[in-house]
Amino acid sequence: MKMNRRDFIKANAALAAAAVAGTQLPAAEKALAAQGDDGIRWDKAPCRFCGTGCSVLVGTKDGRIVATLGDPDAPVNRGLNCIKGYFLTKIMYGKDPSHQTVAA
DSSP states (O other): OOOOHHHHHHHHHHHHHHHHHTOOOHHHHHHHHTOGGGSOEEEEEEOOSSSSOOEEEEEEETTEEEEEEEOTTOTTTTTOOOHHHHTHHHHHHSOOGGGSOOOO
């Protein structure tokens, strides 16, 4: 399945809305998980940003994390992520403003 950036963002937005509503969208999730044709490798990993230990699917391409999804087979989060889980990629590679100097 070929998916462009716009479709990927739409699918993730739908998954985020479903997470807020407390429901699952298995069709959208399976569509994203099945997109291994474009060189993205999906692995299971625990989220370490709180004590819950939710299971996430981490998509990597060329050694860099490019996407994260909730693991639908996990008993803890049942395929849903909290806001930290959906932004794992940005948290990993985002700039940390606390390490910047403040101009006087």
